[in-house]
Amino acid sequence: MTAERLDVDGLLADPATRIVVCCGAGGVGKTTTAAAVGLRAAEVHGRRTVVLTIDPARRLAQSMGLSELDNTPRQVKGIDGDNGGELHAMMLDMKRTFDEVVQQHTTPQRAAEIFANPFYQAMSSTFAGTQEYMAMEKLGQLRATDEWDLIVVDTPPSRSALDFLDAPARLSRFLDGRMLRMLLAPARSGGRSMFSLVTASFGLFSRTVQKVLGAQLLTDLSGFVAALDSMFGGFRQRADQTYRILQDPQTAFLLVAAPERDAVREAAYFAERLVAERMPLAGLVLNRMHRTDVPALPADESEAAADALTASGDSPLTADALRIHAALVRQTEREQRVAATFTDAFPAVPAVSVTAQPADVHDVDGLRTIGSLLA
Amino acid sequence: MGGEHVNRWPARLHVVTGKGGTGKTSVAAALALGLAAGGRRTLLVEVEGRQGIAQLFETEPLPYKELRIAKVAGGGEVRALAVDPEEALLEYLDMFYHLGAAGRALRKVGAIDFATTIAPGLRDVLLTGKVKEATTRSADGRRAYDAVVLDAPPTGRIGRFLNVTAETAKLAKMGPIKTQSEGVASLLRSPITSVHVVTLLEEMPVQETLDAIAELETLRIPVGRIVLNATRPALATAGKVTKAELKRGLAEAGLPADAATVNGLATEVKAHLTRQELEETLRTELAEAGRPLVELPLLPRGVDQAGLDELAAALMRA
Numbered sequence: 001m002t003a004e005r006l007d008v009d010g011l012l013a014d015p016a017t018r019i020v021v022c023c024g025a026g027g028v029g030k031t032t033t034a035a036a037v038g039l040r041a042a043e044v045h046g047r048r049t050v051v052l053t054i055d056p057a058r059r060l061a062q063s064m065g066l067s068e069l070d071n072t073p074r075q076v077k078g079i080d081g082d083n084g085g086e087l088h089a090m091m092l093d094m095k096r097t098f099d100e101v102v103q104q105h106t107t108p109q110r111a112a113e114i115f116a117n118p119f120y121q122a123m124s125s126t127f128a129g130t131q132e133y134m135a136m137e138k139l140g141q142l143r144a145t146d147e148w149d150l151i152v153v154d155t156p157p158s159r160s161a162l163d164f165l166d167a168p169a170r171l172s173r174f175l176d177g178r179m180l181r182m183l184l185a186p187a188r189s190g191g192r193s194m195f196s197l198v199t200a201s202f203g204l205f206s207r208t209v210q211k212v213l214g215a216q217l218l219t220d221l222s223g224f225v226a227a228l229d230s231m232f233g234g235f236r237q238r239a240d241q242t243y244r245i246l247q248d249p250q251t252a253f254l255l256v257a258a259p260e261r262d263a264v265r266e267a268a269y270f271a272e273r274l275v276a277e278r279m280p281l282a283g284l285v286l287n288r289m290h291r292t293d294v295p296a297l298p299a300d301e302s303e304a305a306a307d308a309l310t311a312s313g314d315s316p317l318t319a320d321a322l323r324i325h326a327a328l329v330r331q332t333e334r335e336q337r338v339a340a341t342f343t344d345a346f347p348a349v350p351a352v353s354v355t356a357q358p359a360d361v362h363d364v365d366g367l368r369t370i371g372s373l374l375a
Numbered sequence: 376m377g378g379e380h381v382n383r384w385p386a387r388l389h390v391v392t393g394k395g396g397t398g399k400t401s402v403a404a405a406l407a408l409g410l411a412a413g414g415r416r417t418l419l420v421e422v423e424g425r426q427g428i429a430q431l432f433e434t435e436p437l438p439y440k441e442l443r444i445a446k447v448a449g450g451g452e453v454r455a456l457a458v459d460p461e462e463a464l465l466e467y468l469d470m471f472y473h474l475g476a477a478g479r480a481l482r483k484v485g486a487i488d489f490a491t492t493i494a495p496g497l498r499d500v501l502l503t504g505k506v507k508e509a510t511t512r513s514a515d516g517r518r519a520y521d522a523v524v525l526d527a528p529p530t531g532r533i534g535r536f537l538n539v540t541a542e543t544a545k546l547a548k549m550g551p552i553k554t555q556s557e558g559v560a561s562l563l564r565s566p567i568t569s570v571h572v573v574t575l576l577e578e579m580p581v582q583e584t585l586d587a588i589a590e591l592e593t594l595r596i597p598v599g600r601i602v603l604n605a606t607r608p609a610l611a612t613a614g615k616v617t618k619a620e621l622k623r624g625l626a627e628a629g630l631p632a633d634a635a636t637v638n639g640l641a642t643e644v645k646a647h648l649t650r651q652e653l654e655e656t657l658r659t660e661l662a663e664a665g666r667p668l669v670e671l672p673l674l675p676r677g678v679d680q681a682g683l684d685e686l687a688a689a690l691m692r693a
Contacts, residue, residue, distance in 0.1 A: 025396065026394065026529060027394055027395040027396025027580070028396060055531065057578070057579045057582065058582065113461075231513040254592050258398065261677055262427075262430075263396065265430070292639070292643065293638070293640070293642045293643055294635070294636050294640055297636065302630075305625075305629070306628075306630035309628050312627075314624065314627045315620060315623060315624030315627055315628075316613045316627065317615075317620050317621070317624065318616065318620065318624020318625060320610055320613055320644070321609050321616055321624070321641075321643070321644045322628070322640075323610045324611060324643055324644055324647045325643055327607070327610060328643055330606070330645075330675065333501070334675065334677075338677075358646045358649035358650050359578075359649060359653050360579065362578075365677075
């Protein structure tokens, strides 16, 4: 690898680093990386750290003492606190976070109306981007309390790793949209509900909307829109605020990838976006890289020797070992080639490789091992 | 080649899901290629705007059109379609309401963006609705496609994606959207459909596979096969090896038998055995799901055209 080595310890030790965002394609070990980074910050660098996870594997969550989505940071037991550090972890409850945002921005009566609306119920639990938006909202909240030295965020398993960057903007665009304003127009001008729009206007637009969606749905929708109207400003303001925090030097983005073509392609795409949005990209974490303990023995030679041993019937165990070695060397070379497609394209982005573990990580010891490999 | 594979993959709509990173797009593409053998025509569909098919086949990004992306020996062909929810909505409006240019006007005011964003349930009905339309379409008394393969959302979202009626019922109590979603739901619950789950022999993908199968069973959506992707042969055929044995064997083979080499190889064998044992455990867990398992080999050079053909052949043998 030509790129400079990513100095994770330097990053975590720096008191100016307040937020670490782990992002990358699905299945590359983002959550594990986030947890390992958080653990190392607490144990080695003595920082009061909270890890915000989105959808951790059950056993990893259990190892950190998380049993349910509850939006409350819980202190992780069994970690070394001699340096004065603490590790807390929480799982994002998307719906509850959304509910809290609503409650903060409107009157209790309005909030109750919003909660009862079927559109809100659908949107708060399934809106494409809600999870991403709420992850960023929660990050903003955690940062605002200023009670954490370091916040480590694991980004949602989106269809695209970029969704969480785009979601706040998409939501505010949506809330500002012309469509909403059109739907709202009668409500604002004194009409009681969508019905005024639907029945009073013979415009193509309203007729079409009614035909396609049906009247009941329109009533619910207009109720929802009218109720949300009071919160537009607050929503957009918060989305903008979070976006600015992400751009601030107090934040460090860690791109996480595994040495597979798709994951590396996604990481490259993400790196471009982060640069374009002027987000502070700290570096690339290449998970699950294999390494050989016998670099001097090439694959072909190892395999030829294995075949010779098999042919002579001598030491089948050594023949196995040589084939295992040959496969490992080939895999290592393949992974290096895939990784190089990123480091060649982004020579200025520091990178660090984390050696693949024979079994999955799901306890604090395993996270500690990953943390030391990272640092 | 003429058609015995059809009995092994009896459904006409094959939905391929799996955890992110397990290679579900490659498996979906290989299945579409395999099922096109013997002069058949198949359609490979993606719905998440990822352009994964275009990347896999190294073509330009796919438009919202059914275009041929591969010819298969024996006169078969695979067409591909990237369903875009906005385009699907416009098409739907045009088909049922003859909106034409008026539909474009809706887009101008943001109505399309609105309808496809506000409720993913609506969006998913549009996406699955298009898949249903392609699956059931016929012209001149002949089906447009012998099989449709859907590169579906990952395991974490598959239940919600396919359970369209439940999602839209929350919003639309009556009207065309409800009718549309009911049509999709009945197709998805019929023997025409089969959902295949792609996994690697790693803990999280296997866990998600089992979770997804349980969820689909609850939803009464037919589960087809578990596709074990990127499997590697178990190379430790004779078990543990001692360092003394390694030293002797290396000398026998004329290789350096110094302590560093012996220790290094011993470590590598140990790691391989750990991995092999874990994979055995995971294989057993998957077998307990009671679904047929199909194994696909790891392609050392990555998934290129030749690799896809190899996977297609392996799927059709299964």
